[in-house]
Amino acid sequence: MKVRILIIDDDPQYHKLLARHIKSEWADAEVRSIRKTDQSADGPLIPEGVNASDYNAVLLDRAPSGKDGLKSLREFKRRPGFPPVIFIIDRGNELLAVEAVKAGAEDYLLREEINHDRFIASLRSAIRKHKRTSALLSRRQALDEACRFGAVKIRGHRFIRELGSGGISSVYLAEGDKAKGLVVLKVFRLVPEILEAQNSFDRFIQEYELISRIEHPNIVRIFDLGVADDHVYITMEYFKEGSLRAKMKQALPAATALDYLRQIADALMAIHDVGILHRDLKPANVMFREDRSIALIDFGLAKQMTLDQEITGSGEIFGTPYYMSPEQGHAGQVDERSDIYSLGVMVFEMLSGEKPFTADTPMAVIYKHSNTPLPRLSEALAEFQELLDRMLAKNPHDRFQSVEELLGYLDVQWPR
CATH class of the missing domain: 3.40.50.2300 (Response regulator)
Structure with missing residues (x-):
């Protein structure tokens, strides 16, 4: 030189x-x-x-x-x-x-x-x-x-590629020091000051800390949660086998749908037991591990913050709310029965290959959830009609009142 x-x-x-x-x-x-x-x-x-x-x-x-x-x-x-x-x-x-x-x-x-x-x-x-x-x-x-993910530098993680970007967050594939392997890094664009102004930042942190302590085979493993450059980030398990959405291009065998229902319900019961609602149940948030087991991702206030951004002053909601309960679609009070309704929509789609309510606009879908009778299953699937009638009742009081009750019903009707 x-x-x-x-x-x-x-x-x-x-x-x-x-x-x-x-x-x-x-x-x-x-x-x-x-x-x-x-x-x-x-x-x-x-x-x-x-x-x-x-x-x-x-x-x-x-x-x-x-x-x-x-x-x-x-x-x-x-x-x-x-x-x-x-x-x-x-x-x-x-x-x-x-x-x-x-x-x-x-x-x-x-x-x-x-x-x-x-x-x-x-x-x-x-x-x-x-x-x-x-x-x-x-x-x-x-x-x-x-260690740079967009505009944010997060120590202990090495960028591999961007997996996707949404309204409030970007998702990356990374190598994590704690996990000693590939992880998914979700970086939220909302800085703590904004979230605190919405009275949701503290709850957001508390909910994910609770979830990170839950050891359940059907719940995503969370390795790290923190703030870097005024951005909240979460490091979680990477699922290279993809989501349930990719497997629902057509109806699933009834036995498979029941198996997936039980695994998702088991996960819901675990988070409901610590006081957390999912609020965003949909096939894209149900992931598969290499052993073919299911894991639930994207909990709680992540969805609430998305709704805060997606609802304009005129009340218009962007994105088609196929899986929202009637009360959630109308910004009403939600509890674990709302998650049961969302799971019911997924079960209907897994069995029939079709969503129960579709329309040209998001608000029209929300209206149908509240006012249109549930479509009937085919005669070959009639044994599941009572299950769906109770999961997808318009009035929360007419649904299963807890996931525990739902699982008890499944064990009686279709013993393991």
Whole structure:
């Protein structure tokens, strides 16, 4: 690698002398001088267009262009990646040399007497130090870039690719240090101050902390929850087998639908037991592990915050609410019976291959959930009609009152 040395000194003859010493050791070395004529009266010591980090070492006079060289040294050392500095002093200013070394100078050089061997040894030491520092800085910058997810830097995670982006969050595939493998990193765009203004940030954190403590085979494993650069993020299990949505292009066998219903209901009972509602049950939030077991993702206030953003002043809701309960679609009070209704919509679709209520507009779908009778299943699926009538009752009081009651009904009608 070509040696590059920057000299900040006003004496052109002294510059030539230093250059001869340097080139006698490194014949192809590039030696650049910055003198008073290169600077404006009140401008920076290193003018625009000169990048000091491109050099292996800087030779700095004690009073370049009438400025305080020691003050300049301290300022240079605060710059990341600034090369090592050899401080030039006059004879009799040895105390200044001590101050310069304390301030971070690699070494000092007497102007009146250049000891060639000592000077070259100092330069070699400075060049080696610059190489090490540059390598560490490059590695740190590479690590910083690897930890960047959009505009947010999240330590302990390395970016692989973006999986998707929605109204309030972006989702990434990453490598996680805690999980020691691939994870899904969900970064929310709503900063804590906004969420607190909505009285939901604290509840959001509390709900996900509760979920992260639940050990259940049908609930996503959450590895980390935090705030970085004023963005909330969640690190969770990665499901390379995909979601239930991909498997519902046509009706599923009844036995398969019942199996999935039981697994989802088991997960719901676990979160309801700690006081959490899902609020966003749909096939895209039911994931498969490699062992074909089901895991529920995307809980609680994540959906509530989405609704806060999706509902405009006129009450219009963007996105088709196929799986919303009547009370949720009309912004009413919801409880665990709302999750049971959403699960019922999924069961209807798994069995029949069709959604129970469709329309041209989101509000029309919401209206149908509240007012249109539930479509009847085919004769071949008639044994499931009572189940769906109770899960999809318009009035919450006519539904199963808890997931425990639902599971009890399933065990009676279709024993495991």
